[in-house]
Amino acid sequence: MMDQWLIAVLCLAFLMILASVRLFLGPTGPDRVIAVDAVNTLTIAAMILLGVVYQEVIFVDVAIVYGLLSFVATLYVAKYIGGEL
Amino acid sequence: MIPFLITTFLAFLGYLILTAGTGNIGLWSVTELIMGAILAVVTGALTRNFLCRSRDYRMLNPARFLRLLVYVPVPFFIELTRANLDVAYRVITGRIRPGIIRVRSNLRTDLGIFMLANSITLTPGTLTVGIDEKTHDLFIHNINLGEGEEKKEYFESTELFSLINLPAWIRKIAEHDKEAP
Amino acid sequence: MPGILDLVTYVLLGIGILFNALGIIGLLRFPDLYTRMHATTKATTFGSIFTSLAVIVYGLGLFIGNNDSQYLTLAIHAFLAMAMLAFTNAVSAHALARAAHKSGQFPTPAVCDRLAEAKL
Known part of the structure; x- marks a missing residue:
């Protein structure tokens, strides 16, 4: 019953590792920022799936808060890159 | 006054959606309803100037x-x-x-x-x-x-x-x- | 009934993982910042929407089957997380693209660049 959810979470974790390749290679700063943004999105998706794996709603709540905080962080980094801070 | 009411209503609605399924008055318990109302009023009082900044209420139209x-x-x-x-x-x-x-x-x-x-x-x-x-x-x-x-x-x-x-x-x-x- | 529910969640999870993988491959493969942003913004948002839809279908199915309100809460919260994800991803993509263009990084293979010509 739990199998498909756990396999999906493992796939997402593997994709996060692939995205970190761009994080290390990325020639410029903004490239690294979009890699981090992609990792954040995948983390939120994985947290929602973990809520089913462990049968706990609290994972999904944490995912919502994590998503909003990473959104604010991305906006601040964008302001810093654009030279408005 | 109208921005305060709109913000309070939306905050209360958000709290109700997040706590659905906790009790048996409808879907909510008594403590959640009271706590949600108090928090919604506080939120509305603090943030009334952010949501309706242009004082234009056309989005209230249900259509x-x-x-x-x-x-x-x-x-x-x-x-x-x-x-x-x-x-x-x-x-x-x-x-x-x-x-x-x-x-x-x-x-x-x-x-x-x-x-x-x-x-x-x-x-x-x-x-x-x-x-x-x-x-x-x-x-x-x-x-x-x-x-x-x-x-x-x-x-x-x-x-x-x-x-x-x-x-x-x-x-x-x-x-x-x-x-x- | 449980068989159909499992099948639907399998299909939704498969589509979600497939599009997430395409987004990450695009991130690794495309030549410059803006095209990479195309891949990550669209494909990972779409894939995450589908994995969340799988959770929502699972929660609603078990809620209708068992009448346990815990699963209804799971479905509603997963829906909120999905809406938040779709909204914030697009906005942060705008902010990053604008900031990168302002900091002087122009699209390197490009046939035209009206924003640099406009000089805002």
Whole structure:
């Protein structure tokens, strides 16, 4: 019953590792920022799936808060890159 | 006073959605209802100046909300699916011809431009990069321009969507009823 | 009934993982910042929407089957997380693209650049 959810979470974790390749290679700063943004999105998706794996709603709540905080962080980094801070 | 009431109502609604399924008055328990009401009033008092900054209450019209509720799951989702099939094709074949173009939006309100920019970002081959604050033109990064299209000075916003006329939907949802002269 | 529910969640999870993978491959493969942003914004948003839809279908199915309100809470919260994800991803993509263009990084393979010509 739990199998498909756990396999999906493992796939997402593997994709996060692939995205970190761009994080290390990325020639410029903004490239690294979009890699981090992609990792954040995948983390939120994985947290929602973990809520089913462990049968706990609290994972999904944490995912919502994590998503909003990473959104604010991305906006601040964008302001810093654009030279408005 | 009206901004305070709207903010309080929306905050209470959000609290009710987040705590659905905790008790048996409807779906909620008594403590959650009381706590939600107190927190909603505090939130409304603190943030009343942020939500309705322009003092324009056209979004209170329920017809606009119903159109928004239809717009997101049906026409927008169809374009989103097409966008992703397009991106899948580009990722696999690597056939791209990118460029930044200028698009006339013909929208006046902030909400309308915001919705158009978000719709453009999530639909086929286009990504919003910048905005001209005076004329409300958008600058779009297009991943696959056709031959000779880079010579055109302006694009109309309807040219970006091929299946469904999304700008007309957005105009009905977010713009003023009468066009300002 | 449980068989159909499992099948639907399998299909939704498969579509979600497929599009997430395409987004990450595009991130690794495309030549410059803006085209990479195309891949990550659209494909990972779409894939995450589908994995969340799988959770919503699972929660609603078990809620209708068992009448246990815990699963209704799971479905509603997953829906809120999905809406938040779709909204914030597009906005942060705008902010990053604008900031990168302002900091002087122009699209390197490009046939035209009206924003640099406009000089805002």
